Ligand SMILES: Nc1ncnc2c1ncn2[C@@H]1O[C@H](COP(=O)(O)OP(=O)(O)OP(=O)(O)O)[C@@H](O)[C@H]1O
């Protein structure tokens with residue numbers, strides 16, 4: 005029998021933090037994928053009975069030691085306030101404590117209706133489940149903080165969206181599911197007691213040593229500044245940075261309409277519902293700061309002197325830009341094989357990005373080619389490579405100034421500029437095949453993404469930029 009090292013702490017918080025309920029069973033669960041490496045890392049014993057695993061990861065059987073519940077939260081969605089949200093289609097089974105002492109939530113996403121479902125059916129279809137599986141595991145392979153995918157099952161049931169799709173459940177692992185919106189929920193109700201309990205819980209779990217609300221705020225700010233800089237370094241667009249989709253842990257959460265861009269465009273948007281580009285690629289730092297300001301506001305009821313706290317918090321939140329700039333400079337310098345978070349290196353990178361946009365360059369292939377022995381071959385990833393040559397000269401001069409050897413340059417760059425990203429058209433292709441019953445492309449893409457920094461001939465088709473007829477330029481929230 006599978007065994008989970010459960011140790012449930014969120015369930016000891018006051019009742020108004022959640023609703024206890026079990027997942028709603030599904031008709032015919034079948035295991036699509038189970039992440040054995042992750043299970044081992046968490047100290048979960050899976051056993052080898054795939055049918056039993058399908059029952060557990062579908063929510064049909066609740067494993068021993070679980071304390072299933074749906075968490076309540078609120079949030080700003082596209083800037084508009086939603087006072088009552090919560091896990092509308094997710095049930096947390098409980099927390100496991102891994103052999104190294106690290107604590108993780110294990111949650112089933114698509115597990116049936118909860119009191120927070122509003123008008124939704126509580127379910128997920130195969131597409132969003134596979135997308136989240138692929139992309140979150142790719143993020144983990146890049147070393148970027150993220151929720152993980154432990155398993156995916158199909159339910160044997162149909163989910164109605166714009167048409168009928170096969171249903172699925174994703175088992176998600178997160179260092180917690182505490183969101184900016186969780187704080188907002190209690191702040192909006194001026195429930196100071198709950199806010200204090202949530203603050204203590206969050207600090208103990210994610211920022212031990214942080215002092216009080218300001219300590220937490222600074223910790224979250226730093227984590228988010230680094231996270232967003234790292235996303236942008238890979239051309240990643242989260243797509244739905246609502247405050248309920250920003251985790252206090254600093255992990256990437258909610259892979260709904262996310263995408264990695266092919267051709268570089270600063271204001272690129274994929275999400276079909278993001279009409280005004282609020283969550284465009286280059287907007288992400290500003291939106292992160294905006295979300296952090298909402299967190300600061302939610303922490304105010306905990307401060308004895310409100311006026312003084314407003315002043316202190318405002319100053320703190322204004323510091324987000326500097327934190328982000330430092331992180332972004334570091335990311336960009338590393339992408340160019342240069343040292344440190346230096347402004348002149350970042351300026352060189354900004355110049356390259358401007359030229360890439362002008363030249364219609366594929367983001368990932370350009371940086372990967374620059375990381376190779378013949379950087380001028382980056383031109384092959386540009387529709388109009390004219391602006392590249394002059395930039396290469398400046399860059400080479402800069403490398404020489406820093407005394408970076410060719411071997412050093414390539415080693416550094418190849419460790420941060422991936423050979424492979426989950427390109428949107430490949431993700432869509434894997435989903436379409438799976439809907440038709442063929443999971444081979446999904447498994448292949450996943451397997452390839454476990455080793456994303458190594459070029460190899462057998463993944464050439466997955467590395468290639470889409471032909472214009474193949475490009476997938478729209479993503480959907482996947483609810
Ligand atoms: N099919 C559904 N049925 C019920 N509630 C839903 C459904 N889809 C989304 N929701 C709820 O709507 C809110 C906003 O959805 P959003 O797309 O941000 O989250 P999500 O992808 O479901 O979950 P998460 O943020 O946990 O990854 C969430 O509270 C979510 O639980």
Ligand SMILES: [Mg+2]
Pocket residue numbers: 248249258
């Ligand atoms: Mg969400």
